[in-house]
Amino acid sequence: MTDTQKNKVMDLVNTQKTGVIDPIAWKQIKGMAKTLILSKALPAYVQNEEQAIVVMQAGYEMGLKPVESLNSLYLVNGQITIWGKAVAKRFNIHGYKLTYKDKENETTAIATDKKTGEVLTESMTFAEAEKSGYTKDRSGKLKFGWREGTNRILKLRYGALNKMVKTQCPDVLDSAQGITEIYQDSVSPEEHAQEAEIVDENVLDNDLIARINKVTSKSDLIQTCKAIKSEINADYHNSLEQEYTRRKLELSEEIK
Secondary structure, rough: OOHHHHHHHHHHHHHHHOOOOOOHHHHHHHHHHHHHHOOOOOOOOOOOOHHHHHHHHHHOOOOOOOOOOHHHHEEEEEEEOOOOOOHHHHHOOOOEEEEEEEEEOOEEEEEEEEOOOOEEEEEEHHHHHHHOOEEOOOOOEEEEHHHHOOHHHHHHHHHHHHHHHHHHOOHHHHHEEEEEHHHHHHOOOOHHHHHOOOOOOOOOOOHHHHHHHHHHHHHHHHHHHHHHHHHHHHHHHHHHHHHHHHHHHHHHHHHH
């Protein structure tokens, strides 16, 4: 093959969309990642340009816009997961309507195919979550998300949906490995440490949590958490982020 022929082949590789990658979209994603890193407008879990690229590329494969990807996908132990309202959206995109039957410490998720009427069901109980080691941190304390009330209901809903996609409709998640709210609980502290992720045992005191719980809008939540962040030392920042995520999910459910 001559140099001219080689150059033509490389031009095709760099400009033609294939089943593996869209080179034009890839270049655009890389350019956006640089800008977003400089703007410091990325979610806290995105630590560098490479992680932003991975998240946006995964989102692109799932039909998500770049910023939507950053707000809908999450890295847990090196795996792409999906979280929050984006989970319900994935089911809707794939033609399912979601409903739930909530009991004390148990939730059943029901996914109905809007075209065929086929019904998929899956349940999750708090007892199952406890046996699986999802509910407590390394010190044996109950994790924020598994507290009684709205927190636990949401966790059980996500747990039921996670079981459903793993065993009945895996295509719903496309490029994602699992549902963040459950997947992050299934990763042991040792695995987190191997990935050099922060394992923070320091928790916010009740007064700070009460301030977060009082907010009634996402904009107020952001401002409140920023204020709290300026008041506490870095040892508590990871716990603050967890509380922010929890309250953000609650507000999303309340808006529905």
